[in-house]
Amino acid sequence: MRYDALILGAGMSGLAAGIRLAQAGKRVAVLERHYLWGGLNSFYKRAGRRFETGLHALTNFVPKGTPNVPLTRILRQLRISHDALRLAPQRHSKSALRLSSDETLVLExxxxxxxxxxxxxxxxxxxxxxxxxxxxxxxxxxxxxxxxxxxxxxxxxxxxxxxxxxxxxxxxxxxxxxxxxxxxxxxxxxxxxxxxxxxxGMARPEGGIKALLDLLIERFEAEGGELRMRNGVAAILHTHGRVTGVRLDDGTELECERVLSSAGLVETEALCGTPRANEDDPRIGRLSFVEVCCVLDRTPLELGHDTTIVFYSDSERFLYERPETPVEPRAGVITCPSNYLTSAPDPEPFVRVTCPANHGFWTSLDETRYAAEKVRAVDAMLAAAESFSFPIRPHILFRDSFTPRTIERFTGHRGGAVYGSPLKRRDGQTDLAGLELIGTDQGLVGVVGALLSGISIANRSVLAPSGGLS
Ligand SMILES: Cc1cc2nc3c(=O)[nH]c(=O)nc-3n(C[C@H](O)[C@H](O)[C@H](O)COP(=O)(O)OP(=O)(O)OC[C@H]3O[C@@H](n4cnc5c(N)ncnc54)[C@H](O)[C@@H]3O)c2cc1C
Known part of the structure; x- marks a missing residue:
């Protein structure tokens, strides 16, 4: 049984590429190592509550029908209506730069x-x-x-x-x-x-990331695509410089004409048999994060905070870099999903705080120390975030957090690098005929960027050799 295309990864780029190929009548399967789809943008349950990873905001928000912009093009290509996304726009957001204990510049x-x-x-x-x-x-x-x-x-x-x-x-x-x-x-x-x-601008689908993922999965399956969860790819098979198929983690081999991989640049090379890159290889991205999600006993609005997203820097120089310390609480993002203009609020209000973190530190710890360090890091993050928002800690009903180690484990991205490698392959090409990169390492990041990447590489590689989005 031979596929026209196999896609590695059920993240945004993989699902978008899968939809376009299935729409063109190709025999296509999306192969995902994990039991949940979404990749960096996913969801999970803890203590009976649903939590999200990724998606603080869907960027590129425009009203329905706006011509010649990425969101309109993507939705047209995926045959998803703007109404189906039920996008709730932001109230307003800010970037805040603290110059001293009594002077903060705020750009709204x-x-x-x-x-x-x-x-x-x-x-x-x-x-x-x-x-x-x-x-x-x-x-x-x-x-x-x-x-x-x-x-x-x-x-x-x-x-x-x-x-x-x-x-x-x-x-x-x-x-x-x-x-x-x-x-x-x-x-x-x-x-x-x-x-x-x-x-x-920025918006959020009502129902969060799961609502968007449900739409993508529904489209993919309706077009005849095959979604194979818990089907990790252990190797990409090739002969005479051309892809022939993949070997799954359980040893099964699948044959195909093409492979589109959202696993990342060095990760995909390793699947082709190139020796594993060292941790300090400059092609491995250095930016990863710790994020905490806090369920609150009342809405941020009730606590006097009406901002959707605060991007903050607690020092005059914005520390967007891999810190020497486990986490860098002086640079962060505070996201309040209930501060989108929504008519269908989440069952419980929550706030997310995200700060740059050191991947090597988090992957070097044993379980006991890992749990203790997470508590310490998150406490420092919340203390810093409160000084740019509202008293979060007295109102927490439940909190859960993840680190670069979690990101690496659930996406396979080396270094837990959320935006992938600093070296992008904009044409998606690799050294093997029939193998192309999609997603973060093709050069387009974020939810909209990843969708666009999957669509344009699928269009170019199989549907219209000379063209991208139409
Ligand atoms: C905390 C956080 C907050 C974010 N916030 C936002 C935001 O507010 N707005 C925004 O637009 N973007 C945001 N992003 C970024 C956005 O989530 C990503 O840029 C985008 O989802 C990347 O999609 P992708 O398809 O390129 O890759 P991924 O989502 O990484 O998908 C790759 C998939 O491939 C699978 N895979 C890897 N190797 C294999 C293998 N060998 N076999 C089978 N499967 C494999 C992985 O399991 C994964 O599911 C955020 C990310 C994080 C982590």
Whole structure:
């Protein structure tokens, strides 16, 4: 039994690629090592409650019918209606930069870009014109030049904005929501992330990530695709430089014409027989996180906090990097799902706090020490987060957390690297004919980026050799 295509991973990119191939009448299976789909964006039950990983926000939010933007194109390609997603827009969000114990700069924004402009004007009136010029000069989603890909976003921002503290503020959310590199990113990546967060906007599907995943699985199966859970791929089989199939963890071999892999660059190479990369290989991403999810006894709004997402830096230099310490509570994201404008709130309110973490530390611990260190790290994170939001700890009914070790275990990404390798393969090509990369290491990150990646590589590789999204 031969497949036209086998897809490694039931994350966003794998499911999107699977839908496009199945729609084209291809015999396709998505192979997933775990018992739950979603990859970095998934859900699980603990103490009778459902928790989510990933998805603080669906970026690229636009109202239904907005033409020529990623969300509209993706939904059209996947044949999912905008209404079916039931997207609840954010109230408003902020980036906060603490300069001293009594001075914090706060940049506010919402799904109306005018709010951010007004906030820049309030904070730094002399920078308003430079900020406007910067926005006008941002590279688009598909017209970045080679120079844009090699130019530092910080350096380019500084050409428009003279105030270094505004440059820092403008880096916080784009770095947190998609940079595989520490401290800085390319101007091309900045253009994509700034547009998707600040010029389009943020929303959340009612019902959270599970609602979005249910839609994707439903589409995939309705188109005739085969979802094979607990079917980890132990090896990608090839001969004379061409893919021939895969070997599953249980030894079963499946034959195919093509493999699309969302496992990551070094991870996919290892499946092809390349020796396992060392921990310090520069192709392994360094950015991973500890996240805590706290179920609360009342909503953040009732506790006086009306912001959907706070991206914060508790130091004048934003510490977006792998810390030497287990976790870096001075840089974080505070997400309140009940602060989306929803008519169908979750059964219980919760807040999530996410901070950069050191993968090597978390993977070196025995079970007893791991549990104790998690408590210590999360306490420090919550203390820091409270100073940018509201008193969280007195209102916690239940909390659960995960670390880089959890991320690596459930996604297979080396280093627990949420945004994958700093070296992307934008064309998706590998050294083997018939093997292509999709998802994070093809270069598009986040939920929307991963969906787009799966769609465009599937379209190009099997449906329309010369084209991407139509
Ligand atoms: C804490 C956190 C918060 C985030 N917040 C947001 C957010 O607010 N907004 C946003 O847009 N994005 C967010 N993201 C990022 C987003 O989740 C990812 O960029 C996106 O989901 C990546 O999708 P993917 O398909 O590329 O890869 P993945 O989700 O990593 O999927 C890869 C899949 O492949 C499977 N796999 C790997 N190896 C094998 C193998 N050998 N055999 C079989 N299966 C295999 C894995 O188990 C996994 O399911 C967040 C991520 C995290 C961790």
């Amino acid at each position: 924004y919402s799904n109306d870009p005018a709010r951010m402009r007004a906030s820049v004007e309030r904070l730094f009136p002399a920078e308003t014109a430079g900020f406007e010029r910067m926005v006008a000069a941002l590279p688009g989603y598909s017209d970045a030049t080679e120079a844009d890909r090699t130019t530092s976003a910080r350096a380019r921002l500084a050409e428009f904005v003279r105030e270094p503290r505004l440059v820092e503020l403008l880096m916080i959310a784009p770095l947190f929501y998609g940079s595989p590199t520490e401290r800085d990113m390319s101007w091309a990546e900045y253009g994509i992330l700034f547009r998707s967060i600040h010029l389009e």
